[in-house]
Amino acid sequence: MNFGPTEDQKSLLERVKRFAVQEIEPIAAEIDLKGIFPDDVISKIGRIGLNGMIIPKEHGGMGLDTVTYAMAIEELSRASASVSATVSVNNSLVCYTLDKFGSENQKMKFLVPLANGTYIGSFAVTEPAAGTDASSMQTTAKREGDSFVLNGTKIFITNAGKSKIALIFAMTDKEKGVKGITSFIVDTSSKGFVVGKIEDKMGIRGSQQAQIFFENLAVPAENMLGKEGEGFKIAMSAIDCGRIGISAQAVGIAQAALDDSVKYAKERFQFGKPIGDFQAIQWKIAEMVTLTNAARLMTLRAAWKKDKGERFTMDASMAKLFASDVAMRVTREAVQVHGGHGYMKGSNVERFFRDAKITEIYEGTSEVQKIVISREMLK
Ligand SMILES: Cc1cc2nc3c(=O)[nH]c(=O)nc-3n(C[C@H](O)[C@H](O)[C@H](O)COP(=O)(O)OP(=O)(O)OC[C@H]3O[C@@H](n4cnc5c(N)ncnc54)[C@H](O)[C@@H]3O)c2cc1C
Structure with a gap:
């Protein structure tokens, strides 16, 4: 067992630290005070690869292990937990999930631009009546030909309003409870995807959380992530x-x-x-x-x-x-x-x-x- 970082980890962490000290620390207090999402810094983070740290290089990522990823998130969080909240959601909830469950086509179309920093992603489970208890989810996805039509509301979604791609969880069969939940990859510029109120918060005020409404949002069936009923x-x-x-x-x-x-x-x-x-x-x-x-x-x-x-x-x-x-x-x-x-x-x-x-x-x-x-x- 080795408790020290490897040479590769040391060199990456030095780069992350330098970036955090030079680019994030100087704005950390201001983005917190004003509640501003730091678009420029998040774009730069994407460009230096930190949005897809644990994703293989062939899918746009850095190909790092999770230990190195955790060390890098710690380093970013020392400067600003607002920034690391955005980065952590993109890496672990969005990119990791697409890498683990996506088809090769889905990876090339959605994962590559998310991991290489072109896009930001979000991950939407929580609803007004479904927090800890995801089985109370009210958002529905109804099959209509080659699409699923989504209706419902999500709340507290990190990166909502900033993300191009959202992983959305919806009920395809309410009778089955959590086994009736299915996940979808959604382009947030689609008709029927509406971003609501941006939340004003106690902390991580430089990250962005918002409500999302789905109003007859049509999602191509090929954008289902995994199989029907595997969403939970x-x-x-x-x-x-x-x-x-x-x-x-x-x-x-x-x-x-x-x-x-x-x-x-x-x-x-x-x-x-x-x-x-x-x-x-x-x-x-x-x-x-x-x-x-x-x-x-x-x-x-x-x-x-x-x-x-x-x-x-x-x-x-x-x-x-x-x-x-x-x-x-x-x-x-x-x-x-x-x-x-x-x-x-x-x-x-x-x-x-x-x-x-x-x-x-x-x-x-x-x-x-x-x-x-x-x-x-x-x-
Ligand atoms: C800043 C922020 C960012 C977020 N980002 C996202 C996001 O990107 N995507 C997303 O989907 N969600 C997101 N969330 C939602 C977050 O995951 C939920 O707030 C959290 O899971 C708790 O749900 P809730 O707020 O509805 O609380 P509730 O589930 O209503 O819980 C209220 C209290 O009851 C307790 N409780 C509930 N059930 C039990 C039980 N069975 N046993 C014991 N105690 C229980 C809870 O621990 C808590 O103390 C975000 C929330 C915040 C505040």
Whole structure:
């Protein structure tokens, strides 16, 4: 077992870090404050290949393993969790799913431009009445000749309004519950695809989430992803991989909060000495670094199991459950280390604290991770 990065990983991570420091960090506070999606930075990320990291080169990607992908997402998240949210959805939920379940034709038509950065993708399961319980999905897809006609509403969809391709999950047979869900690859410029309200959020404010409405949206039958009724299985597989990305995002947020806290503890003087000389602050730093390292190890282990072709569902859930909790604890302590200055808008740790919360919610809440883990343990 080797705990250090390989030479290839080191060189990629140096490039990602340089990009994050030069291109993302300078705009991170502003996109958060104003709630702006950073089109230019996301385009550049696409051009340097980071939108298709785990996709084979012949399908437009970088051909990296999941361990390297997780390390790169951590690096991007240290600069901005808003940016990494966009990148993580495109990589793990959209590209990975097309790579795993798409036909060769679908890969050439949709995956190549998504992985090489020409397009951005989105992934739409959640609905007003179907959050954790996907079987309550109301969106329908009815076969009409060579097409399926979709009607319904999705909410909270990351990259909606920015994506050219969306993976949409809809009921083809309501009677069958989750076994009646089918997934479709949809061109978002099609007639009947309507983007609704853009959400105003607590954190990751530089990523974009919106409602989507389908109004008699006709999707060619050849754009069905996998087989009819396989949609739930496809969504769960995508989310397994996605949870590694979100764990890495949580680790990146925690690491950024830790880095700022260490710096501040050395610079901030009270009672004639740096606050880092007080044991209360030293213990916080010790706990923050220990938790962050443990979360990183769990994340990389889940990624490593996936790369070995082993079942990694429980590992991805444990990593997400733990890393998201660590991100919350570490960012809360980071605000505490910064005192009143950490509570003010414009301080990095205030942003990290708000950004951390989403990692406990999307791609399965922490409660759902406990259900997944306990189900695996007790089966
Ligand atoms: C910023 C953001 C981005 C998102 N991006 C996307 C996206 O790109 N695509 C997409 O499809 N969705 C997306 N989502 C939706 C997200 O995945 C859901 O919000 C999440 O799965 C929870 O669903 P819900 O919000 O409806 O909560 P609910 O399911 O209503 O849950 C409410 C509470 O009840 C708990 N709960 C529910 N069921 C159980 C149970 N059986 N046992 C114990 N506790 C339970 C939950 O853990 C939670 O605490 C996004 C959400 C946000 C906020």
